[in-house]
Amino acid sequence: MKINKIILSTWLLVIAMFIYIEARIPAEKTEEDYELAVPMGRMQNYMDKLYFSGSAKNWALSSFYLHEIEEQIEEIAHSDIIENEADISLLAKTLLDQIDLFEEEITKKNQDVFIHEYTNLMGKCNDCHIASKHEYIKIKIPSKSMFENQDFN
Ligand code: HEC
Numbered sequence: 010m011k012i013n014k015i016i017l018s019t020w021l022l023v024i025a026m027f028i029y030i031e032a033r034i035p036a037e038k039t040e041e042d043y044e045l046a047v048p049m050g051r052m053q054n055y056m057d058k059l060y061f062s063g064s065a066k067n068w069a070l071s072s073f074y075l076h077e078i079e080e081q082i083e084e085i086a087h088s089d090i091i092e093n094e095a096d097i098s099l100l101a102k103t104l105l106d107q108i109d110l111f112e113e114e115i116t117k118k119n120q121d122v123f124i125h126e127y128t129n130l131m132g133k134c135n136d137c138h139i140a141s142k143h144e145y146i147k148i149k150i151p152s153k154s155m156f157e158n159q160d161f162n
Pocket of ligand 1: 097133
């Protein structure tokens with residue numbers, strides 16, 4: 010009986026130590042914690058919507074989607090993500106100027122300018138996929154929206 014009590018209290022002590030050590034380990038943001046595929050999937054959607062709103066000359070809506078893309082890129086840029094030895098956050102930062110320029114160009118309300126900037130931004134998506142060894146993920150100009158339930162006009 011006495012032996013059992015000693016074993017039990019030893020176990021409780023060990024468990025308490027584990028809990029204590031675990032609580033003291035600083036929470037580091039690792040690749041596993043940050044699921045990059047989530048903002049990427051969102052951006053894929055926004056790129057579709059951006060294209061069809063811009064093609065419909067709906068400049069208010071296209072500005073909205075460009076802003077949504079910018080928010081995703083900003084979050085990635087500020088999250089210290091390294092993947093496949095590529096500094097994803099640093100690469101993401103290089104897109105911010107491009108997006109600022111695009112935002113300015115949208116105010117010109119010119120479809121050709123829009124398509125030009127859209128193609129440049131899309132090129133940046135694919136550049137980063139190449140740089141991070143995901144060259145098989147290729148974003149292209151869509152021919153039909155994924156979102157048939159939304160009016161882009
Ligand atoms: C800073 C680098 C970087 C930029 C910029 C970038 N990507 Fe990615 N993308 C990645 C990485 C890395 C992955 C792989 C994510 C993973 O490992 O889960 C990825 C994965 C994806 C995927 C696959 C996930 C899925 O849901 O099928 C899509 C789609 C995608 N990106 C779209 C885009 C689009 C659209 C843009 C531009 C608006 C973009 N990406 C810009 C680095 C980037």
